[in-house]
Amino acid sequence: MTKEENEKRLAYLKGIVSNLPDSPGCYQYLDDTGTIIYVGKAKNLKRRVSSYFRPEVDRFKTKVLVSKIRDLKYIVVNTEEDALLLENNLIKKHNPKYNVLLKDGKTYPSICITNEYLPRIFKTRNINRKWGTFFGPYSNVSSMYAVLELIKKLHHPRTCRIPMTKEGIQKGKYEVCLEYHIKNCYAPCVGKQSYEDYQNNINEAKEILKGNTREIQKMLFDKMQKLSEELKFEEAETIKRKYILVEQYCAKSEVVSHILHNIDVFSITNDEKIAFINYLHVSNGSINQAFTFEYKKKLNETEEELLSLGIIEMRERYKSTSREIIVPFEMDLQLENVIFTVPQRGDKKTLLDLSLMNGKQYKFDRLKQTEKLNPEQKSVRLMKEIQEALKLPKIPYQIECFDNSNISGTDAVAACVVFKKMKPSKKDYRKYNIKTVSGPDDYASMKEVVRRRYTRLIEEGKPLPDLIITDGGKGQMDVVREVIKDELNLEIPIAGLAKNDKHRTNELLYGFPPMVIGLKMNSELFHFLTQIQDEVHRFAITFHRDKRSKHALKSAIDDIKGIGPKTKELLLSELKTVSNIQSTDLQTLTNIIGAAKAKIVFEYFKDKP
Template identity: 35%
Template sequence: MNETIKRKLDLLPNKPGSYQMKDKNGTIIYVGKAKSLVKRVKQYFTRPQVGKVMLMVQEITDLDWIETHSEKEAFLLEINLIQKYYPKYNILLKDGRMYPYIGVKRTEQPVLKIFHKQTSKAYDYFGPYPDSNAAHKVMELLNRTYPVSREEFTPGKPSFYYYLAKAENLVINDDEINNFDTVRDKIKKFLNGDTSEVISFYRKKMEEASDNLNFEQAGEYKQIIQSINATTEDQKIMMKDKVDRDVFAFSTREGYVCMLFLLYRKGILLGKNLYINEVTEDLNEELQTAICQFYLNHPKPKELIVSDESLGESLKQLLDLDIVVPTQGIKKDILSLALENAKAGLDAHFMTARLEDDTLDLLKDLQEKLHMDRLPLEIELFDNAHTQGQDAVGGMVTYVNGKKSPELYRRFNIHQPNKADDMASMREVIYRRCSRIVKDNLKAPDLIIVDGGITQVEAAIDAISRSNIKGVKLAGLVKNDKHETNSLMDGDTGELIPLDKKSPLFFLLMRMQDEVHRYAITTHRNKRAKSLFSTFFDDIPGVGDKKKERLLNAYPTMDSLLNATVGEISQLTDDKTARLIFDKIQKSKKVEENLNKKAKTLFN
């Protein structure tokens, strides 16, 4: 304890408030609250501490505090300071899953938007939905059925009437189209779960198309009905009262706590949010803090179910919602479910910790096999992909401590003339990567692995040498005559090191090899799709520059175009041209399917 802390301890008041512990850099590393600041803070420095608290106290070089009128006010201040500073010794709920809502704006023209937080008061919110995919599916149904905008009209952007033209079918009559209130009410009715009007409309359209022998159109209407049913049937009612409620449970083990929230909305189990942290202070107080912190970032339900009486009593003073501690019935059953999930989450955490220890052993094994002077904690793997020399790319994936780090992945467009020359492409990619590390003074990997035999390794050796990078080990994954990876090549000695196909190290290297294959092929496919898409309409009779521009505005990506129907396309051009475009789309889909099959063959 230094002189600054000693002096400040004498100044602490016997009043409620929040205190902040700081390290040598002035960074706040812990925020707490107290009924009596002087009694609580002095305990850190006058009593023996163990574990995480002991480590924290060793880092403290300064402290501060803010007095409050009451203990509750101190608690709320503590929550706000934790949210502001994210101190490393506090329980932090930073990575909670945010469930999406569909917002209907209360403006003149109907505007729809997907939100993850109910931040704007200008919208009515519907949901939440289990994930973004579910929300987007509902949005797609609405866009096909109602004349709705996805944004407000501004010059240069699509207007309500643009989307009106794109709507494939309208569950409103001509008199209602310009009555925005009516359109908005019908959309809200759909989002509230009353889909009967829409299903009845599409069933009638399906029967009419079938009677007219237009079976393709009838099939499309049938798919729409199935999609609408799927959005409602997937949501099974778990609680008959349909009350919005959360269930909170926790499990502790070896100084760690797993906290779990089960989220029920309108009686439906929507999902869960799970957090694992080390326990620093009194468990009950930390749970209170964590729960209140959770509801700063998530909408409050009407009811919160908890397992602990004392925790429930504390929360009643802090949260404006009903707190229930059930002893029997269905609420007790779902609380038991939450407790099981919390325990399973903690078990998984400790299992992962053991797996990380096992991974470290595998990296030591790799270090010994390649005669490295340090552990290969950061590994970069390289692979190339092209289609007969077209759209050639290189892919780099990074593993840190044996785990992939997608934020460190890199892609390279191949510039050298003969793009079908894999050796020249590998030389170019590794030279560019290593040169960038040297030029920008970046941290170099411990190990570079190339996918290939002696030719690929030689290309990489040449690239590394010309880049002037230092201290990087090189290895290659070598295949036998059956195209099966069976050995490592040491880039320094050329030695072939056999790999035991039943060993954990082999499986780790195979996962790495599959990942760099996947990334290179995905990068190539994206580039190829972009190249094809930019000229997709060029050879279609009847599509000039203006029509092409209109089509590209309506379908800005290849994915959006591949999902287009004849009916949608005919809204933007004549029926004959729409059919030509649709036929070409079907051919492109077959090419895409063949690429998918090729990818599955490689990875399975």
């Protein structure tokens, strides 16, 4: 599009905007094909729509949207609530490209009660209102199975898929199946359970699915009392068993306060691309509905915009008539006969905190599920967490960690492990024999190894790490910094993992002078850092142990003149240890390495204590 064409387009759109009314309503943006690409709502159409065409609009995604607009339509309504409802319906109908996308549909299962003569109750992901009544969708699948299990134990609805009719039952077309014999069904198909009783059970199941478990519990209790008064103890016992089942199910609900009734609770947890909106419904002091939904963001929508959309969507979906809605912040939203509350303390604040906790947990669970399918995503997330925690200039793609190992200064060694994309790169691991230090001097040993490591990387032109981690506290960090910064003039961030009195890692240090970084010890990032520390410690200890073993073997066998490496390897292969070689008789040695060499070995050890 040329500059002149763009100016003509904007002039046309601004001409429409200038004539918009100052009334509540919905606006629709259309592209060059006449397709609706965005639907919005406003308390004041003129003020809201004109904000898109101001020069100071700084949000990139909004600028992209505006560049696609070729025409706009609007619908005037009476109230802001009507605008919200209309916006919700238009988004569902047209699914505009730049609107928030509610990620549900087939993502979550629902429960269906069919419209058949003898209705069935089952879970499904296919929603067809012609089949029957649907409840859900259930974002928490375990809660859906819990309520299905309760209904199964309470009411025993049929599970067979045979299309049953009243005439078919009267003519005896059907036969009882295994479900009847194992007492999972009362066989209404052959008249063993009356149609009225079956329908009554289905109606009770609907009330449970609506969350009205307290009403069912009260009804069962009253019925049990009445049967007891009429001396119908067997029937009363049957009702009692049902009452106990409902009571046990209700006991799993979060009870806040019995004075709270018919309240909706909403909270929002944000991500870069997705918002997670949690909805709780409280009735008679208990939470009887809990759902979390994902909204895929398109235009950097504010939390208030997203939460407003979620409130309208979920209240309409779950037919909520609550007169009070608890929210985490003040909202410029008005609904008829509804009060918005932002609690600061008490039972309502407990409910809001619970909603926030559920939203965060759902976000965490979805993240874990995604990372299982795409491990690279977890690596990138952890690298970003390290970058943010340490305020690093770039993502730490390559991390290196050092450790020393010696016993009283003997056989001193050091090791370097390398992690790339948060995974061990074992081909880049390096072992070092300490050459310039005598005695147990960890600081001097660390300086030698770090100097050798990075001098060589510079000479060979290989990439330097984005972060160095020392297995130690401030002292180790200081000597590494002396080499990296003062000697080699390198700008590589240096962190340290310090241990407490019980020799357990409890602090992450960073900076100069080193400062403690606030990181929870049970966090995933802290576990990863200790994993690096454990890995370098394992690698250094293994190298040190191997060196000591070789040293021990050398003093015992390698000094025997006339015995070469192959003969030594053969002896160790057969006899396993030096002590076994020393105590073996001449004939056995002869069978292994021949008479001449056997005599040399035997004579050598004969004089040894």
